[in-house]
Amino acid sequence: MTARSSATWRDVAAPAQSRSAIVAGQASRGATADGGRTAASRKRARPALEAGLKRANFGDGPGLPTLLLLPQFLILLFFFFIPSLRALTQSVLLSDPFGTTVQFVWLDNFKALFANGEYRQSMWVTLQFTVGQNVLTLLVALVLAFATDHIVRGRSVYRTIILLPYAIAPAIAGILWAFLFNPAVGPLAQMLHALGIGWDPNLNPNHALILVVLTASWKHICYDYIFLVVGLLAVPVSLIEAAAVDGAGPIRRFVSIGLPMLGPTVFFLAVMNFIYGFFETFAIIDAVTRGGPAGATNILVYKVYVDGFVNLDLGSSAAQSVLLMSFALLCTLLQFRYFDRKVNYGV
């Protein structure tokens, strides 16, 4: 119990607990958009407030809010809306390599993609990579979080070390692991060789895939870990004590109380891991394997880059972008479902 009151942890745990309430309000449903407001202020109910507007506001100054929003909107317009729309339009156009003729081809670019064996291979590789990375990251993070929750001494030391990879750029993580498992000079590869395993990620597709999964997980475990630790801190001490009085041991308590209460957090993290695996691992792939050997680690984001900037096939690359966009949208919607669920074990 003494450990649960460490100042740093409480500061972190507090926003996490209130987070689902705040974000649920923010998400989409207009009615409850006074999010973080306390029950006390809700008692003084005011008639029909606009969603997400302060009760005490500055009314309507048509000029000032526009001025305040202008920088954000200019940036979004130039670097978000116009590029996204261009991807959408390009994905239904076919232009020759010199850009002189442009033809409207309906969904031919998409059909061509799905008929393309390379793209299907890339989808399969991405699936293996993201699922492998997701499972490994979550499992290790769960075990570490359980251990952290159980011990009293040395928490902050362990936490500091385990959080380190967050500071390290994915590209650098890739370089570190590429060295460790380099078949010629890498110390860990040499150990594998000594054990009689013919480790060579430059030639063996499975080895390459394993290597990028390990690297991506190593970089991301810290993220899942911190959320799980914070989530476990939010489990009411009274519940744990009650279970202990009933004779449940620490592991039983973790499985029967901690894990179910972590359910929404785990779901959130699984979605975040997919987003990470799909989009943010570009640098790892580029630093470790460059998509090889023979496309064994050619994940979708890497393929968009190669097709768009190396092969200069804009229509196909745009169609791939659009498919990735739909996937990203799906992930975001899933996230908001999680926030809306507001799992409550209030006792």
Place this chain on the structure above:
Amino acid sequence: MVERAPVLNFFCHAILIAGALIVCVPLYFAFVAGSLTIGDVQKVPLSWLPGDQFFANLQAAWAKANFSRTFVNSVVVAFGITAGKIVVSLLSAFAITYFRFRYRMLAFWLIFVSLMLPIEVRIVPTFEAVANAALPLQWVVDALHVADLWSWISGHEITIALEWNMVNTYPGLILPLMASATATFLFRQFFLTVPDELCEAARLDGASPLRFFWSILLPLSVPNMVALAIILFLFGWNQYLWPLLFTTDKDMATAVIALKSLIPRSDSEPAWNVAMSGALLTMLPPTLVILLLQRWFLKGLVDSSK
């Protein structure tokens, strides 16, 4: 801790030590490799103890990756993204929470939509947009037939070709990475928890909206700004894909991109010792940030993930 469980306790420490080792092994070997000569780094098996070439390799890496220039670029880009995003987000969050204007909900949704697509999925069109940011203006000019109008008025045939190329410029490296609304939402959520009484009191005292923003809201937001700044700094420093595409000029590369040139490829001299020193150097600034500001970093990490 509810009961004493010495065995489990021991076991948990063992797990955590194993976890810490997994984190440290790649870093340790990077340090070892970074302190060997190029001959020693290729020996089988690799030495487990560091050599004495650490500083020599650091110097070699510093010179070879042009770090005296690329580190400056990284600092500019990371701080630019951090400062820019915080200022822009504070202003727009203030606008959508404290003003009742006609297109408020539309503004909210337009910002909200931008949360959904990471830059990686729109990388090619973003590149085109930034390679010629004036293209949308060109469409407007074309659509309005400005050129025809001019020739009709003055009798001279002209063509209007607008171009604004941001490749190899700091704005080109910074602005596209600011185009997301996570920070806006963080501040919006925070503003919604600020007591209404503060605003009412300020208005009674005759404070203008900007005065209220500057003297009350901004000081209250400092903890959130610091926490967010750390996350954004790490985000900016560790960028890879965008600077890779966007810096064709070596002098505009960021440190992480310059590091890439140190990695030995099959056809080059296997100078892993220099590459590892370079990797250690490049990861130093963000590592220092999260070690020294860990409390704020944790707050930022948990808050900013929406």
